[in-house]
Amino acid sequence: MTTNQIWYLRxxxxxxxxDGDLELVTEEMAPLGPDMIRVRTIYLSLDPTNRIWxxxxxxxxxxxxxxxxxxxxxxxxxxxxxxxxxxxxxxxNTGLSTWAMYNDIPGGMASVLPSIPGVPLTxxxxxxxxxxxxxxxxxxxxxxxKEGDTLVVSAAAGAVGSMVGxxxxxxxxxxxxxxxxxxxxxxxxxEAGFDAxxxxxxxxxxxxxxxxxxxxxxxxxxxxxxxxxDVVIARLNDFSRMPxxxxxxxxxxxxxxxxxxxxxxxxxxxxxxxxxxxLDYFDRFPEGAQAMAGWLMEGRIKFETDVVQGIENxxxxxxxxxxxxxxxxxxxQFGPEPD
Amino acid sequence: MTTNQIWYLRxxxxxxxxDGDLELVTEEMAPLGPDMIRVRTIYLSLDPTNRIWxxxxxxxxxxxxxxxxxxxxxxxxxxxxxxxxxxxxxxxNTGLSTWAMYNDIPGGMASVLPSIPGVPLTxxxxxxxxxxxxxxxxxxxxxxxKEGDTLVVSAAAGAVGSMVGxxxxxxxxxxxxxxxxxxxxxxxxxEAGFDAxxxxxxxxxxxxxxxxxxxxxxxxxxxxxxxxxDVVIARLNDFSRMPxxxxxxxxxxxxxxxxxxxxxxxxxxxxxxxxxxxLDYFDRFPEGAQAMAGWLMEGRIKFETDVVQGIENxxxxxxxxxxxxxxxxxxxQFGPEPD
Numbered sequence: 001m002t003t004n005q006i007w008y009l010r011x012x013x014x015x016x017x018x019d020g021d022l023e024l025v026t027e028e029m030a031p032l033g034p035d036m037i038r039v040r041t042i043y044l045s046l047d048p049t050n051r052i053w054x055x056x057x058x059x060x061x062x063x064x065x066x067x068x069x070x071x072x073x074x075x076x077x078x079x080x081x082x083x084x085x086x087x088x089x090x091x092x093n094t095g096l097s098t099w100a101m102y103n104d105i106p107g108g109m110a111s112v113l114p115s116i117p118g119v120p121l122t123x124x125x126x127x128x129x130x131x132x133x134x135x136x137x138x139x140x141x142x143x144x145x146k147e148g149d150t151l152v153v154s155a156a157a158g159a160v161g162s163m164v165g166x167x168x169x170x171x172x173x174x175x176x177x178x179x180x181x182x183x184x185x186x187x188x189x190x191e192a193g194f195d196a197x198x199x200x201x202x203x204x205x206x207x208x209x210x211x212x213x214x215x216x217x218x219x220x221x222x223x224x225x226x227x228x229x230d231v232v233i234a235r236l237n238d239f240s241r242m243p244x245x246x247x248x249x250x251x252x253x254x255x256x257x258x259x260x261x262x263x264x265x266x267x268x269x270x271x272x273x274x275x276x277x278x279l280d281y282f283d284r285f286p287e288g289a290q291a292m293a294g295w296l297m298e299g300r301i302k303f304e305t306d307v308v309q310g311i312e313n314x315x316x317x318x319x320x321x322x323x324x325x326x327x328x329x330x331x332x333q334f335g336p337e338p339d
Numbered sequence: 340m341t342t343n344q345i346w347y348l349r350x351x352x353x354x355x356x357x358d359g360d361l362e363l364v365t366e367e368m369a370p371l372g373p374d375m376i377r378v379r380t381i382y383l384s385l386d387p388t389n390r391i392w393x394x395x396x397x398x399x400x401x402x403x404x405x406x407x408x409x410x411x412x413x414x415x416x417x418x419x420x421x422x423x424x425x426x427x428x429x430x431x432n433t434g435l436s437t438w439a440m441y442n443d444i445p446g447g448m449a450s451v452l453p454s455i456p457g458v459p460l461t462x463x464x465x466x467x468x469x470x471x472x473x474x475x476x477x478x479x480x481x482x483x484x485k486e487g488d489t490l491v492v493s494a495a496a497g498a499v500g501s502m503v504g505x506x507x508x509x510x511x512x513x514x515x516x517x518x519x520x521x522x523x524x525x526x527x528x529x530e531a532g533f534d535a536x537x538x539x540x541x542x543x544x545x546x547x548x549x550x551x552x553x554x555x556x557x558x559x560x561x562x563x564x565x566x567x568x569d570v571v572i573a574r575l576n577d578f579s580r581m582p583x584x585x586x587x588x589x590x591x592x593x594x595x596x597x598x599x600x601x602x603x604x605x606x607x608x609x610x611x612x613x614x615x616x617x618l619d620y621f622d623r624f625p626e627g628a629q630a631m632a633g634w635l636m637e638g639r640i641k642f643e644t645d646v647v648q649g650i651e652n653x654x655x656x657x658x659x660x661x662x663x664x665x666x667x668x669x670x671x672q673f674g675p676e677p678d
Contacts, residue, residue, distance in 0.1 A: 059607050060577075225603070238399075244606045259598025264564070267583045267614035268398050275606035 002029040002038065002080075005311055007070045007099035012063075013054055015254050016322070021054070022070060022099075022315045029102060035083050037107045039076035039092050041334040043307070044099060045125045046072075046318050047159075048223075048248045055251075060277045061096075069098035074331060075113070075124055076103065077338055083107020089338065091115075093124060099314055101334055116293055121337055122305040126329040127163055127292045130278050134245060135163030136288040137281040139221060142243035142274045147172035149218035152209070152232055156197065157184035158321075159303075159329035160245060163292075164221045165194050166301050173219070176212045178205065178228060180324035187327060191302050206231045216240075225249045225257070233262040233271075242266075242273040252322060304328030341368040341377065341419075344650055346409045346438035351402075352393055354593050355661070360393070361409060361438075361654045368441060374422050376446045378415035378431050380673040382646070383438060384464045385411075385657050386498075387562075387587045394590075399616045400435075408437035413670060414452070414463055415442065416677055422446020428677065430454075432463060438653055440673055455632055460676055461644040465668040466502055466631045469617050473584060474502030475627040476620040478560060481582035481613045486511035488557040491548070491571055495536065496523035497660075498642075498668035499584060502631075503560045504533050505640050512558070515551045517544065517567060519663035526666060530641050545570045555579075564588045564596070572601040572610075581605075581612040591661060643667030 004027050013021045032038050052059045053071050064071050073094035079102070081088050086107045093111040097103040113124050126132055138160075139145060151168040155161040156177025165175045165188065177188045177197045185197035196212040198205055205228055209217070216237035222229055225247030236242070250257035266273060281288070295301045306326040308317040311334045320326045343366050352360045371377050391398045392410050403410050412433035418441070420427050425446045432450040436442040452463050465471055477499075478484060490507040494500040495516025504514045504527065516527045516536040524536035535551040537544055544567055548556070555576040561568055564586030575581070589596035605612060620627070634640040645665040647656040650673045659665045 057607075058604075060609075230598075247603050247606060250603060256600050257603065259569075259600050259602040261595050261598050263598040263602075264586050264589060264596065265397075266612065267586060267616075268396075270399075270614045270616060270619060271612075273605065273610075273612040275609045277606075277609060280609060 002102055003027070004029045005101045007311075007314055009054060009064045009066060009068060009070050011066070012056055013051075015252050017051070017054070017315055017318060024312060029104070032080050032082055032104060035107050036104050037078050037083050037086050037092075037110055038080040039094055039097075039103050039105055039110075040079045041074060041076045041094065041101055041103065041311075042337055043074040043122065043125060043331040043333055044072055044311075044314055045074040045129070046314070046321060046330045046332060047131070048246055048251060048321050050318055051251045051322070060279070069100060071096060072099045073097045075121055081107065083110075086110045086112065091121070091338075093129070101311060116297070119293075119296065122307070122329065122331065123296065123303065125331055126159055126303045126305060127296050127301050128289055131159035131329060132163050132292045133281060133285055133288045134278040135160045135167060136292060137278065137284065138243040138245050138276055139164050139167050139219070141281070142272070142276060143219040143221060143241050145171040145173050145219060148174070150174045150176065150213045150215055150237075151219040151221065152213065152217050153177045153221045154224040154228060154232070155179070155246075155248065156188055156194065157327050158223065160223060161221070162188070162192055162303065162328060163301065166192055167295075168219070169193050170295060170300055174213070174215075176209070178224075184327055187304070193302075200228055206234070209235055219243075221245065223248060230260045230262050233260055233265050236265060236269045236271050238269050240269055240271045242271055244273055244275040248322065306330045308332045310334075341441055342366070343368045344440045346650075346653055348393060348403045348405060348407060348409050350405070351395055352390075354591050356390070356393070356654055356657055363651060368443070371419050371421055371443060374446050375443050376417050376422050376425050376431075376449055377419040378433055378436075378442050378444055378449075379418045380413060380415045380433065380440055380442065381676055382413040382461065382464060382670040382672055383411055383650075383653055384413040384468070385653070385660060385669045385671060386470070387585050387590060387660050389657055390590045390661070399618070408439060410435060411438045412436045414460055420446065422449075425449045425451065430460070430677075432468070440650060455636070458632075458635060461646070461668065461670065462635065462642065464670055465498055465642045465644060466635050466640050467628055470498035470668060471502050471631045472620060472624055472627045473617040474499045474506060475631060476617065476623065477582040477584050477615055478503050478506050478558070480620070481611070481615060482558040482560060482580050484510040484512050484558060487513070489513045489515065489552045489554055489576075490558040490560065491552065491556050492516045492560045493563040493567060493571070494518070494585075494587065495527055495533065496666050497562065499562060500560070501527070501531055501642065501667060502640065505531055505634075507558070508532050509634060509639055513552070513554075515548070517563075523666055526643070532641075539567055545573070548574055558582075560584065562587060569599045569601050572599055572604050575604060575608045575610050577608050579608055579610045581610055583612055583614040587661065645669045647671045649673075
């Protein structure tokens with residue numbers, strides 16, 4: 001018998017996630033069914049979208065029903081297999097499974113990780129995972145970076161933003177990141193190769209953008225929303241592009257969120273804004289993964305991982321995304337990597 | 340000597356246009372210069388963008404400087420010519436000239452109207468003019484109508500909106516217009532062939548949209564902004580398109596305008612929003628004009644013109660656009676058409 005631990009959603013959070021919204025339950029698992037694999041979670045990926053799934057917001061996936069296991073995924077390893085093609089020891093992207101120590105998955109649905117020498121396992125949640133693909137397709141498909149364009153990236157030190165800026169640099173953009181601490185800003189300019197970084201907690205973002213983007217802004221890769229987005233929209237150039245990846249500043253709002261007061265500038269500047277969800281690009285993942293893997297192996301993409309230990313810390317760790325505590329990809333480690 | 344009458348911009352309007360913001364001045368004209376033509380205005384086209392040009396808003400063209408003639412154009416006829424290729428009697432689109440009885444224009448810059456049998460002169464401000472081209476390119480290029488799509492058009496009885504809906508019908512869309520009177524709604528459904536029309540002054544627009552758009556909204560051709568735009572955004576389908584043509588409800592605002600509170604739905608629904616200005620499509624006008632002229636001659640496009648008489652009534656007539664008084668293309672007739 002396998003004993004499982006599963007985080008259940010008990011209440012829809014109001015504002016910030018609170019104690020009791022989720023509950024960690026210990027259960028005995030039924031025997032593994034035919035053609036199924038049992039996957040032990042090594043890392044649970046924490047992403048802003050998790051907060052949307054907890055709410056009753058009409059998002060791109062239905063809300064997690066109350067008293068169901070919380071939806072999520074990360075990286076796991078097969079510990080038991082009734083499916084010959086995916087043997088014990090195989091590393092798996094657990095995708096849209098649950099916040100549990102073990103998930104039973106149909107073997108035919110398993111997303112087996114490729115093995116790239118020298119690449120750490122966490123890269124498959126970062127540059128080679130959903131966040132890397134989000135950065136790649138949002139920037140390339142909607143942002144359409146050209147040599148000499150000015151690219152502004154919000155949440156720049158996050159898992160997506162840090163990739164966006166580096167892909168922009170590879171394409172010859174002038175890249176300015178907005179982040180929430182001096183340490184992050186330092187990492188962006190000194191490690192990730194951004195041309196400039198603005199600490200929105202200590203700087204006047206509008207004045208800083210005027211200084212750092214003397215030619216205006218051609219691409220705003222937007223993940224945050226709120227007042228800072230408004231300040232960026234005011235500085236867009238004619239025919240600018242705005243991939244709309246997220247609005248994390250609003251996900252904890254309880255009374256609705258005001259829209260951008262500079263909305264009319266999208267008209268005057270003839271901006272193309274497009275919302276996107278990485279699942280829309282699922283068919284094109286091989287293209288994105290190949291590009292990112294190449295840049296990673298060439299050393300042109302740096303990434304950081306912020307790993308919290310212990311399944312019991314999963315809900316509390318999600319808050320790090322909203323306070324801006326994390327640098328790079330946030331994950332919770334449930335158990336050891338294989339040797 | 341020719342005596343001219345010219346509307347000068349004297350003050351930037353605060354809110355609604357007021358007496359004294361513009362002044363009608365009578366002036367003697369200098370003799371016509373070499374290679375110039377003197378064009379008498381028959382019709383002045385009034386468009387929402389005129390109000391933007393009066394303000395100090397950072398629009399797509401610079402504001403009209405104070406104490407300069409007001410920018411505008413329409414249809415005129417050559418009354419004197421120093422340019423052999425454009426003789427007296429030629430009909431001209433006066434484009435970006437001024438609110439004046441006479442404009443002297445370099446003959447080489449003149450936009451000569453084609454002559455299409457059976458088409459009234461006013462059509463060159465409507466389906467065959469800038470408003471028709473705005474409708475055509477905004478819908479075709481950004482809206483990308485497909486058979487069976489649901490298209491919602493705000494300011495539907497206006498010069499642009501009425502064309503958008505009819506082009507949408509030609510492409511097999513289910514077309515719902517939003518307008519400001521029962522008479523307009525009746526014209527939209529009975530004359531212009533819209534599937535439904537909603538009177539926003541007497542109906543609950545959200546409830547009416549739910550009823551009239553049972554399959555959601557694929558295209559929102561937006562010219563108005565404000566609360567109604569928000570109600571439409573809330574009902575967009577996945578992968579919807581939103582050509583952003585104007586935000587007329589905000590142009591008289593003095594304290595800034597709130598942004599759409601349903602902005603996040605552009606993300607969740609993966610909407611493509613693009614601001615556009617018809618000048619961006621100038622190179623492609625022949626394509627648009629050919630399509631519109633064909634439909635017009637086949638009787639598939641109906642249009643109305645709301646003509647006010649007298650140059651002295653030009654500023655006061657502009658207000659008709661903002662109160663929704665006009666059905667179809669608003670123009671002021673300064674003088675007679677040729678026989």
